[in-house]
Amino acid sequence: MTGQPVKRNYAAATLDYLGARYVGVGPELCSYTTEAIQIPMRDGVKLAADFYSPELPNKQSPAGLIMIQCCYGRGAGISFINARIYAARGYQALFVSTRGTHGSEGVFDPGSNEEYDSQDIVSWMRQQPWYPGSFATLGASYLGYSQWALLHDPPEDCIAAVIPVAPHDQAWHTWGTGSFRLDRASWSDLMSRPDEDQGSFLSSLANIPGLSFLRSAKLEKAVADLPLEKSLQKYFGDRAPWLFEYLKHPNVDDDYWASRRHHIALERTNIPILLVSGWYDTFTTQTLHQYRELCERGVNVNLIVGSWTHVQGSGLHSMPEIMDFLSEHVAKTGKYNRSQVRVYITGSGEWRSLQSWPPSTQPHALYLQESSGLGFGLPTQAARPTSFVFDPLDPTPSIGGNQMSAGGRVNDSAYADRPDVLTFTSEPLSEDLEIFGFPYVHLMHESNPPFADLFVRLSEVDIEDVSHNITEVYRAIDLARDTSQPLKLELQDCAHRFRAGTRVRLIIAGGSFPMYARNLGTEEDRVRSDKTIPQRHTVSIAGGVSQLVLPIAIPV
Template sequence: MTGPPVKRTFAAATLDYLGARYVGAGPETCNYTTQAIQIPMRDGIELAADLYEPEIPVGQTPAGLILIQCCYGRGAGISFINARVFAARGFQALFVSTRGTYGSGGTFDPGSNEQSDSQDIVGWMRQQPWYHGSFATLGASYLGYSQWALLRDPPADCVAAVIPVAPHDQAWHTWGTGSFRLDRASWSDMMSKRDDEKGSFLSRLANIPGLSFLRSPELERAVASLPLEDSLQKYFGDRAPWLFEYLKHPDVDDVYWTSRQHQVALDRAKIPILLISGWYDTFTTQTMHQFKHLNDRGVNVSLIVGPWTHVQGSGLHSVPEILDFLAEHLTKTGKYKHPQARIFVTGSQEWRSMPTWPPSTQSKNFYLQANKRLGLKQPEQDASPTSFIFDPLAPTPSIGGNQMSAGGRVDDSAYADRPDVLVFTSETLFEDIEVLGIPSVHFIHTSDPPFADLFLRISEVDAYGVSHNITELYQALDPSRDTSQPLVLDLQDCAHRFRAGTRVRLIVAGGCFPMYARSLGTAEDRVRSDKAVPQTHTVTVSGGVSKLILPVNIAA
């Protein structure tokens, strides 16, 4: 069933105007109408959608059609950045609610139906009188994941894609570190409590991912209790059944994840793609992987990375670039004005244009010292090892970083005061050091018992002794690893200039809670056991066997 087109109201136009000023979209070129639509799927269910049509002179065609698939509703908060800002500039936008959400039929099972449903949507679009033969896709986070699902089998008439802060592989995010990512619980809590479209503007705005991820005290208690799965089951009851499937399938190669992994889309996509991320986004690692894979294949892929969290990187700061990108590849009337990689360098606080990412660099070694220092000279062969104890019943807290909420660049000086954290800090730098790319840590590390995790972070200490985070890594360790050999761990990409007068800091801990399910120190399943054993971590520093390797800009 399809409703009649509805003209934009004065209130909506006012919100559009204010929103456009905030995101730097430039002046509107037209008014638009919105039409409620039901889209039939191959299994008989129907998806609810809104069709945004620009009001343009007779005989003219729209600037192009944009397809958006969204599980967070179609209300004012989410539709502005995904549809209305474009409709007011001459684009058609088909804004579709994901199966099982916000008026769409069927059952919501995250990631399992996007591949087939997106193909059905495209097939249906081709039969409509308003379809002009080509389209682009757009949307951040889960909306971007839906684009990767479509690109597993790329439609010939899909000519461009804009994919901010989005995963292509749900298994990677959920279990890729070897530990369960606990934002899957808070996201599931939000999705299982979603309101219908009749809610207030503010309640619909809260459905934007990242704005409603703050946990309730009840969920905080559930996540902190053992066994984790039992505690979550008591909290959720029959809500969010997919969450418990996640918990049952920790192996990322399990067949359960096959329909939720779209690496093949990176092998098949040929269209121009604009990727947008933030250094503190939840999915930065996947976005950088997407860029490298597509770029290595010769795909026309562009990358923007800002000093942003998940919400900030979702397009709020990139609308002018998105409009330029669509003008070149969808409308064919404009030009994307930036080079292949547009990167924000923290520390120097400047945007940098690059032909690719990462640029050529040279390695600079900082050696871990017995006195908890980082030094450019190797320590003596008889330097004593250093250690700490991680207690899963009093886990090391998550402070800023790549969390879904409460993340970003923060003061993380508190880590230096904790007995369960090793903090290695360099002397004051006498010259700038610009790091571009993937830092790595090579060190001889043991844990007793061998069932343990590592959290690594690089931070900068300013002239006042205050530390701020730059990049990080979490990894559950293989208990059967050869501990006589260096453990090599690559951190997340970063672009940061350590100014003269600052210091480099390496933080080493055994947990990051509640960002990740903590190691319990036993061979038992971490989500099903209630037995917790403290773990003693020891790092050998003698002879320079343990070091932080920074990729330093050779042109700086």
């Protein structure tokens, strides 16, 4: 079932023009028409879609076809960045609403249907008179996840993919640290609301993840109350049933997650791929994992990482590169004349072009010292351990970092004033120090009781004594670990220059709330119990047993 093609009106053309100026792309080549479509799936469900067709002069052929699957609607704001900007530059674009969302039939069950629905969309496209014989995929965040689901079984006629800030593994994000990622609750709140007016530009922006925040004080309270699951059930009622399935399956290897994990796509995909991320994105770790896996197999993969949050990394600041990538691999009219890897170096304010990620580095250890110090010299064997207490009823707050909505590079100096946080800070550096890749820590650590989490962050203290975050890691402690050996934790990749005069700071805490569900200090389920026990964390430093290891760039 299809509608009639509708020509772009003046208001849409104006929005397209202003939006293109904002994202920094070149002039339009043409106008376009939009046609409403219903796409049948194998089980009889029909997905709502809009087909954008460029109005090219002199019977020119379209530059190629782009397929986009989206669960956030097809209104003005979201369609501009995902479809209209390309249609105005000669591409066909099929913009499809995910099952159970924004006019598409069926029930929305995040991650469970994308693998087969995407194959059905491709099968349907091949039967259309406008199908050019090949297509590319595009879209950020959940739209990128849908691409990985398609690439679980890559169609031969899929020739390229642009995948910004996107996971391939829902389980990894939800429970990969051993603690429940609480942005699953705020995202579920967004996704379980009734459809809003898709004609409104503002409502379209509200449907972009990361701009929704926690939406209401009631949700903030629901996330804070214990037991967590019961509190969320009271808030959600019969909305977002998938959220409670998430809570029931903390084991990432559980069968429940099988249809929501697409590691196999990284083993099967051979098409050119452009990955885009931000150092403060929610899915940075997964994007860099995707890059490494594809690189090891010799896949043609390009990587861009800016100093961006989730929304900033979704394509708003990398549209010129995306256009160049499509020009080479889809339109076949240009060349992607950019390095394989381009990263923004925080602390320096500059971009760096690289042949691979990470570049060559050598490890340098800084040792945790008495009196909250951090230095290159070994502490004595007499150096005393240091400790803090994490109270689940007054949890250490999340400040910036890789949060979905409140993240980014921020002033995190407040951590140094909290009694439930350890900070170790170096003397001012005598010369610039560049790091690339993932720092890691060795911590001779124990907790009482043993049920505890660790949050570790690397920050920089500037000459004004203000601390800003660089990278971090969160991990629920494995009860089976050998406590006689240091605990090794790898922080997320980063690219940073410590300038001379700045100081290196290591931050250690027992939680990061509301980014992660709190460890309650008991052997009971953290999402179903309301019993809490404060946890005393002790870090030993004698003889250099606890250290921060930085991947320092090798001069070329």
